Amino acid sequence: MSFTASMLAASYTQGGALSITEIPVPRIRDDEMLLRVGATSICATDVKIVRAGHRKLRDGQQIVLGHEFAGTIAEVGSQVTGFTVGQRVGVVPNAGCGRCDACSRGRANYCPTYTAFGIDRDGSHSPFVRIPGVFIRQGNVVPLPPEISDDQASLLEPFSCVVNSVRESRVVLGDRVVIFGAGPMGLLHAKLFNISGAGKVVMVDPADDRLEQARRLGCDVTINPQHEHLRERVLSATDGQGADVIVTACPIAAVQSEAIQLLAPFGRLCLFGGLPKNSGPVPCDTNAIHYGNFQVTGTTGGSLQDYRIALRLVAGKRIDLGFVVAATLGLSQLREAYDLALAGAAGKVVLTAD
Numbered sequence: 576m577s578f579t580a581s582m583l584a585a586s587y588t589q590g591g592a593l594s595i596t597e598i599p600v601p602r603i604r605d606d607e608m609l610l611r612v613g614a615t616s617i618c619a620t621d622v623k624i625v626r627a628g629h630r631k632l633r634d635g636q637q638i639v640l641g642h643e644f645a646g647t648i649a650e651v652g653s654q655v656t657g658f659t660v661g662q663r664v665g666v667v668p669n670a671g672c673g674r675c676d677a678c679s680r681g682r683a684n685y686c687p688t689y690t691a692f693g694i695d696r697d698g699s700h701s702p703f704v705r706i707p708g709v710f711i712r713q714g715n716v717v718p719l720p721p722e723i724s725d726d727q728a729s730l731l732e733p734f735s736c737v738v739n740s741v742r743e744s745r746v747v748l749g750d751r752v753v754i755f756g757a758g759p760m761g762l763l764h765a766k767l768f769n770i771s772g773a774g775k776v777v778m779v780d781p782a783d784d785r786l787e788q789a790r791r792l793g794c795d796v797t798i799n800p801q802h803e804h805l806r807e808r809v810l811s812a813t814d815g816q817g818a819d820v821i822v823t824a825c826p827i828a829a830v831q832s833e834a835i836q837l838l839a840p841f842g843r844l845c846l847f848g849g850l851p852k853n854s855g856p857v858p859c860d861t862n863a864i865h866y867g868n869f870q871v872t873g874t875t876g877g878s879l880q881d882y883r884i885a886l887r888l889v890a891g892k893r894i895d896l897g898f899v900v901a902a903t904l905g906l907s908q909l910r911e912a913y914d915l916a917l918a919g920a921a922g923k924v925v926l927t928a929d
């Protein structure tokens with residue numbers, strides 16, 4: 576191989592801790608490819624794994640973290656067709672079994688036995704990552720046009736989750752939209768609803784600095800429920816009707832119950848943010864749903880199609896994902912990058928090739 580034999584990787588050992596160690600550059604089989612990582616971001620999932628492990632990892636199992644990435648093909652197995660060394664690609668990090676009902680619908684993110692980078696196979700927080708054949712065969716390796724940088728392409732996976740949510744919300748022209756949670760994901764929702772023709776986008780968050788950013792990014796109304804009357808403010812922002820679409824982009828059970836009370840007739844509620852494990856069943860006013868003809872849904876992850884839509888929106892300059900980045904560091908600064916992410920950086924930490 577023409578590359579160095581070893582590389583620095585951010586690994587997690589189940590039941591143990593994060594370690595930044597030298598590991599061998601992976602060798603590929605004939606149906607695989609080796610990707611030189613151009614950019615890879617740290618996800619809340621990576622942070623969660625470092626803090627609490629993962630149900631899919633066995634005791635003592637070590638894994639290179641990272642599933643949000645893009646880069647350049649460094650090596651192609653002899654059986655792989657349609658890809659060449661030097662080509663820039665993004666990778667959809669979850670591959671389904673290809674046989675279950677969810678997979679047959681093209682929704683591998685709901686496959687009960689999906690496999691994912693950085694969870695049950697080595698991920699992208701290292702200079703090189705091995706792409707197994709199943710990802711190549713199922714279309715998870717997506718060529719990148721020159722209009723999109725590796726940095727932005729590394730954010731396509733989180734953005735594809737937002738694309739999934741906004742599509743499920745069935746937003747139509749003129750809709751009055753309320754988003755709970757002005758974190759990176761909530762802000763991406765606001766941007767996407769804006770270009771999807773929403774008549775008004777309202778952001779709710781208990782932190783004034785996050786609301787200020789939301790206003791800068793095009794939210795029409797911001798509400799801080801700590802010192803404003805939520806219901807009154809939502810009604811006054813929605814012509815007294817309530818919201819046509821509500822998204823909860825925060826992990827708070829009470830917000831889910833409250834949101835149903837703020838919908839306009841025929842409103843749609845999308846539960847985007849999952850709740851901590853022990854949140855228990857959440858009370859829900861089913862009569863409000865009945866009499867209001869509401870639709871309540873939830874989304875998790877994004878499909879291959881959502882990823883490709885996300886790519887077209889970014890490459891087409893309809894949306895710039897740069898605003899969700901809190902810090903960009905070199906791949907050799909893995910320790911510093913994880914320190915920032917574990918300390919709760921206000922946005923994404925992105926690692927780029929040194």
Ligand SMILES: [Zn+2]
Pocket residue numbers: 618619620642643732733
């Ligand atoms: Zn992620």
Ligand SMILES: [Zn+2]
Pocket residue numbers: 671672673674675676677678683686687688689
């Ligand atoms: Zn499946």
